[in-house]
Amino acid sequence: MSLIAVSAQGDTPEASVDPRFGRAKGFGLYDPSAQYWSYLSNDAAQAQAQGAGLAAVELLARAKVTVVLSGSIGPKAAVALRAAGIASVEGADGQTVRQAVAAHLEMPQRGDAKS
Amino acid sequence: MTAEITVVSGKGGTGKTSVTAAFAKLAGRTVICDLDVDAADLHILLQPEILETTAFEGGKIAIFEQNMCKGCVLCERYCRFGAIAKIDGVIKFDPLRCEGCGVCAQFCPFGAIVMRPRRAGQWFRSRTPFGTMLHAELYPGEENSGLLVTQLREEARDAAREEGCDYILSDGPPGIGCPVISAVSGTGFVVIVTEPTVSGVHDLRRIADLCNHFSRPVGVLLNKADLNLALADEVGALCAERGYPVLARIPYEPAVVRALVEGRTLDSVTENGIADGIKHAWQTVISSLGRKEKCQQHANNMPTT
Amino acid sequence: MIVAIASGKGGTGKTTIATALARIWDGPRVAVDMDVEAPNLHLFLAPSYDGRKRAVLDVPVVLHPEACSGCGACSRLCAFKAIIALGDYPVVFPEMCHGCGGCLEVCRRGVLGAGKRELGEIFWGRAGAADGASPDLRIAGGQLRIGEAMSVPLIRQVRTKANEMLAEHPGDVIIDAPPGTSCPALSAVREVDVLLLVAEPTPFGLHDLGLAVRALASGRVPTGVVVNRAGLGDDCIRAFCHKHDLPILAEIPFRRDIAEACAQGIPLDHMGELRTMMETLARSLRELAEPRVAA
Numbered sequence: 001m002s003l004i005a006v007s008a009q010g011d012t013p014e015a016s017v018d019p020r021f022g023r024a025k026g027f028g029l030y031d032p033s034a035q036y037w038s039y040l041s042n043d044a045a046q047a048q049a050q051g052a053g054l055a056a057v058e059l060l061a062r063a064k065v066t067v068v069l070s071g072s073i074g075p076k077a078a079v080a081l082r083a084a085g086i087a088s089v090e091g092a093d094g095q096t097v098r099q100a101v102a103a104h105l106e107m108p109q110r111g112d113a114k115s
Numbered sequence: 116m117t118a119e120i121t122v123v124s125g126k127g128g129t130g131k132t133s134v135t136a137a138f139a140k141l142a143g144r145t146v147i148c149d150l151d152v153d154a155a156d157l158h159i160l161l162q163p164e165i166l167e168t169t170a171f172e173g174g175k176i177a178i179f180e181q182n183m184c185k186g187c188v189l190c191e192r193y194c195r196f197g198a199i200a201k202i203d204g205v206i207k208f209d210p211l212r213c214e215g216c217g218v219c220a221q222f223c224p225f226g227a228i229v230m231r232p233r234r235a236g237q238w239f240r241s242r243t244p245f246g247t248m249l250h251a252e253l254y255p256g257e258e259n260s261g262l263l264v265t266q267l268r269e270e271a272r273d274a275a276r277e278e279g280c281d282y283i284l285s286d287g288p289p290g291i292g293c294p295v296i297s298a299v300s301g302t303g304f305v306v307i308v309t310e311p312t313v314s315g316v317h318d319l320r321r322i323a324d325l326c327n328h329f330s331r332p333v334g335v336l337l338n339k340a341d342l343n344l345a346l347a348d349e350v351g352a353l354c355a356e357r358g359y360p361v362l363a364r365i366p367y368e369p370a371v372v373r374a375l376v377e378g379r380t381l382d383s384v385t386e387n388g389i390a391d392g393i394k395h396a397w398q399t400v401i402s403s404l405g406r407k408e409k410c411q412q413h414a415n416n417m418p419t420t
Numbered sequence: 421m422i423v424a425i426a427s428g429k430g431g432t433g434k435t436t437i438a439t440a441l442a443r444i445w446d447g448p449r450v451a452v453d454m455d456v457e458a459p460n461l462h463l464f465l466a467p468s469y470d471g472r473k474r475a476v477l478d479v480p481v482v483l484h485p486e487a488c489s490g491c492g493a494c495s496r497l498c499a500f501k502a503i504i505a506l507g508d509y510p511v512v513f514p515e516m517c518h519g520c521g522g523c524l525e526v527c528r529r530g531v532l533g534a535g536k537r538e539l540g541e542i543f544w545g546r547a548g549a550a551d552g553a554s555p556d557l558r559i560a561g562g563q564l565r566i567g568e569a570m571s572v573p574l575i576r577q578v579r580t581k582a583n584e585m586l587a588e589h590p591g592d593v594i595i596d597a598p599p600g601t602s603c604p605a606l607s608a609v610r611e612v613d614v615l616l617l618v619a620e621p622t623p624f625g626l627h628d629l630g631l632a633v634r635a636l637a638s639g640r641v642p643t644g645v646v647v648n649r650a651g652l653g654d655d656c657i658r659a660f661c662h663k664h665d666l667p668i669l670a671e672i673p674f675r676r677d678i679a680e681a682c683a684q685g686i687p688l689d690h691m692g693e694l695r696t697m698m699e700t701l702a703r704s705l706r707e708l709a710e711p712r713v714a715a
Contacts, residue, residue, distance in 0.1 A: 019276065020269070023269065050174070050516075051500065051501020051516065054513070057504065061506040062507070076513060079513075080513075083506060126458050127431040127432075127458070128429060128431010128432055153599075153600035154429055154599065156429070156627055159624060159627055193521070195521055216499050216500070216518060216520030217497065217520075218497070218520050221497055221525075222525065253601070255635030256606040257602055258572070260602050288600075289430040289457075289458065289600075291457045292570070292571040293569035293570060293571070312682065312683035313464070317463055318458040321457075343683040346684075367676065373653075376622060
């Protein structure tokens with residue numbers, strides 16, 4: 001069972017990838033086996049005075065996410081992700097959530113696939 | 116990718132801010148950040164025009180509802196920071212000692228304590244001739260300066276992304292504690308400004324150890340370099356041993372202070388080769404980051420003031 | 421009496437002045453270095469140490485992860501995100517912990533136990549009467565561990581140590597405070613009888629003196645100013661002090677020979693007229709503090 005989370009600036013798969021992890025607006029979730037998209041708001045972590053990255057990890061762990069794609073992930077959040085058994089990929093910004101997932105799955109996609 | 120350059124010094128008063136201001140001018144288009152939120156001075160030299168002011172909430176603080184308090188002093192027992200004490204039968208709360216942990220509120224059986232956000236300062240997004248500047252004012256005696264530093268850096272990264280800037284140039288705080296750790300962790304290059312004094316050398320070792328602890332690349336700028344040649348040699352040896360480039364040796368020169376009083380940056384101080392020294396230092400920082408060409412390009416487009 | 425030497429801006433000469441005052445001060449006294457991030461006082465007072473001690477903060481450790489029910493109470497309580505709940509076990513980030521102890525109190529299943537994080541060390545000793553310093557000078561100080569973020573708990577432990585030394589053998593206290601205006605500086609100048617602010621006459625120096633006066637000089641504590649590197653910039657500090665009714669207790673001139681001597685670590689009281697100036701400064705501080713000390 002895999003579940004992919006992508007830090008996102010909006011609640012659709014066409015939203016841009018949020019380059020920030022902890023303070024991302026939310027996470028686009030994609031379940032490859034069910035081919036199902038959903039969205040997880042990160043408001044609670046964003047509002048954290050500190051440790052936003054860690055709060056985001058808690059959120060993803062509760063949602064049983066297995067892989068997270070983002071722009072850059074802070075060192076503490078990276079440690080927490082490892083502890084939670086969630087794989088992480090950085091440098092996924094500069095594209096839409098759908099494109100990021102597609103690139104990750106190396107799946108052919110419509111439109112301008114990232115070369 | 117934007118490169119973050121952070122100017123620090125273990126010991127205060129070695130000339131960080133003057134160096135940062137000169138670098139800001141030499142960098143051309145950059146995002147400038149004053150991370151010395153405790154005693155921010157960079158605005159004095161760069162005269163930013165404030166575009167946006169945002170409140171900074173640094174954690175929480177306990178608020179007592181005196182009429183609900185039954186005087187059980189459970190809170191006093193739980194508070195490990197000595198912020199709560201029963202004196203002459205009255206609960207006294209010392210806000211300066213409150214860390215905002217919320218343990219008192221959690222365990223108060225009468226709900227007499229609530230945790231409220233603590234307004235600890237404000238930060239500004241401003242415009243300078245050299246680029247967007249992010250700076251802040253921490254209210255006196257407030258803590259969480261590290262958190263404010265982290266927020267400023269996040270804002271700076273957003274600004275650099277929006278504006279397509281190659282560099283974020285930050286004036287860091289003195290010391291090696293919380294705000295310094297927040298300022299240097301994950302930064303692309305650390306410039307340590309030091310001086311050949313007994314304290315300067317001692318504190319250089321500590322800040323260098325800190326940079327090492329966080330695996331940050333370092334360059335050293337020796338200010339007042341001719342004040343004590345033996346100690347200047349000691350700084351040189353330390354740099355050689357650790358593989359730090361010595362970015363410049365700036366002599367002890369009263370003209371530097373005159374420039375400061377007149378609001379001019381170091382790159383305009385032609386006495387004693389100071390302007391050339393600081394330009395050389397900036398070039399070395401840039402080439403350490405592997406961006407020599409871009410710098411040339413920027414140098415040609417430098418705003419003239 | 422307790423005198424604290426502070427400044428908004430770093431590098432104004434706090435330690436230089438604290439050193440000189442400590443050396444010439446009459447009677448038993450303890451010089452306390454509270455600038456634990458960049459402690460320098462011991463470099464100039466060259467003490468022989470009577471002791472050193474590791475300073476620690478109580479933080480949680482995960483003792484029995486198997487007992488965790490995943491209730492998340494610890495994570496919800498922690499205001500610093502130093503402990504997070506990942507499904508069915510907690511993860512502790514000890515370096516973010518402030519040591520409030522709340523997680524240990526809320527966990528009902530004994531998952532967490534008490535651990536320690538090293539803050540640094542505290543040290544104490546005596547400076548003796550070497551090269552002309554007046555006798556009966558003791559020193560206490562602390563040194564923050566590299567990588568440790570929190571200096572305030574260490575500053576508190578230095579203060580506790582100094583209080584123990586005073587309980588053993590009473591005397592005056594000369595505090596070398598950390599620079600700035602936030603919590604470390606404030607915790608160093610708490611409960612003092614007189615505050616001495618060191619400033620330099622530059623635009624930065626003036627700005628930071630303003631901050632220090634706002635943050636540290638509460639109005640209740642008598643406060644004086646030393647202008648260091650006088651003549652270096654302009655007259656701004658004098659004008660400021662006049663306006664805020666702050667006495668200027670000494671002005672150390674801006675001279676290359678003084679800068680060179682200080683760089684080398686030669687104390688001010690070794691330099692002819694500066695010794696007299698420091699003696700006058702010490703007397704002025706006693707006079708300023710007198711109403712408070714007597715009360």
